[in-house]
Amino acid sequence: MSNYIIETNGLTRRFGQHVSVDHIDLRVPEGKIYGFLGANGAGKTTTIRMLLSLIRADEGSVQIMGRSLEKDREKILRNIGSLVEGPSYYGHLPAYKNLKIICKLMDLPEEDIDKVLDIVRLAPYKKQTVKGYSLGMKQRLGIAQALIRRPKLLILDEPINGLDPAGIQEIRNLMLSLCHEQGITIFLSSHILSEIQSIADEIGIIQNGKLIFQDSIQELEKKSPTKLFVRTENQQEAFRVLSSSGADVVLQGEELLISLNGQMDQAKVFHLLQPFSVQHMRESTASLEDIFLALTGTEGSL
Numbered sequence: 001m002s003n004y005i006i007e008t009n010g011l012t013r014r015f016g017q018h019v020s021v022d023h024i025d026l027r028v029p030e031g032k033i034y035g036f037l038g039a040n041g042a043g044k045t046t047t048i049r050m051l052l053s054l055i056r057a058d059e060g061s062v063q064i065m066g067r068s069l070e071k072d073r074e075k076i077l078r079n080i081g082s083l084v085e086g087p088s089y090y091g092h093l094p095a096y097k098n099l100k101i102i103c104k105l106m107d108l109p110e111e112d113i114d115k116v117l118d119i120v121r122l123a124p125y126k127k128q129t130v131k132g133y134s135l136g137m138k139q140r141l142g143i144a145q146a147l148i149r150r151p152k153l154l155i156l157d158e159p160i161n162g163l164d165p166a167g168i169q170e171i172r173n174l175m176l177s178l179c180h181e182q183g184i185t186i187f188l189s190s191h192i193l194s195e196i197q198s199i200a201d202e203i204g205i206i207q208n209g210k211l212i213f214q215d216s217i218q219e220l221e222k223k224s225p226t227k228l229f230v231r232t233e234n235q236q237e238a239f240r241v242l243s244s245s246g247a248d249v250v251l252q253g254e255e256l257l258i259s260l261n262g263q264m265d266q267a268k269v270f271h272l273l274q275p276f277s278v279q280h281m282r283e284s285t286a287s288l289e290d291i292f293l294a295l296t297g298t299e300g301s302l
């Protein structure tokens with residue numbers, strides 16, 4: 001058996017003439033957090049719906065936990081917790097009761113409810129009706145609904161979408177603890193790189209239905225164009241020295257903007273700037289658009 005908990009081969013889905021998911025070969029390692037990135041309309045939700053057997057694929061195959069989704073649908077889905085397009089719940093009932101209904105329907109042990117509410121940090125609010133919850137709390141309830149099934153794999157579609165920075169941090173911490181402490185593999189989609197950059201081990205990037213990158217976050221960072229913004233006491237002279245040494249540098253407002261690459265790395269820039277008194281230096285983190293540009297040479301459709 002491979003070490004991939006999800007493996008697709010040539011997975012394809014068309015809507016009319018439009019190929020929404022175009023022959024993608026996902027490789028999701030077990031026990032990791034996999035970030036599935038793409039702009040709006042790139043094909044993330046369609047892919048996830050195929051992984052969960054909510055829609056059929058036109059071509060290709062899906063293997064999950066070493067089994068064929070086509071042949072062993074029931075067995076596989078029993079071990080997956082998912083949250084696609086927002087949580088569904090009874091707003092007039094408290095979180096505890098919402099989970100109790102799921103346990104009854106799916107014949108799951110009710111003893112797990114308190115544990116799961118504790119994990120998603122909703123225990124203090126378990127008796128309050130859900131309609132009064134914040135968006136982040138509702139999202140955490142959605143994750144609790146997925147966790148109550150004791151899944152080996154969690155598949156979450158844009159779980160961070162629409163949350164405020166505190167809510168984003170809460171969900172991030174939750175993912176990290178679910179993966180590292182409970183050993184659950186997490187596959188989550190997002191259209192914002194920076195939101196999942198700090199938690200994902202592995203990244204897949206989908207653009208116009210095609211998987212244009214799939215590797216570790218370290219490999220992605222190597223491909224991301226890093227930029228340095230620098231202010232010195234003598235900008236004109238620093239600019240002249242940098243550009244005559246082959247640096248890709250422009251004067252942008254009060255700052256010199258230097259694009260780093262294999263020939264001009266940070267150490268070389270520091271060396272060239274030694275004669276100038278550097279007042280300020282910051283490094284930019286690459287956005288999804290920068291990465292699309294670096295990977296494809298075209299602008300992402302964000």
Ligand SMILES: Nc1ncnc2c1ncn2[C@@H]1O[C@H](COP(=O)(O)OP(=O)(O)OP(=O)(O)O)[C@@H](O)[C@H]1O
Pocket residue numbers: 015018020038039040041042043044045046047191
């Ligand atoms: N049921 C459908 N009927 C027709 N076209 C569809 C359907 N579902 C998805 N599409 C099309 O497939 C493409 C991919 O959509 P999908 O929802 O998978 O993208 P996404 O990456 O999840 O984007 P978003 O973040 O906006 O949900 C889009 O062009 C969309 O219009």
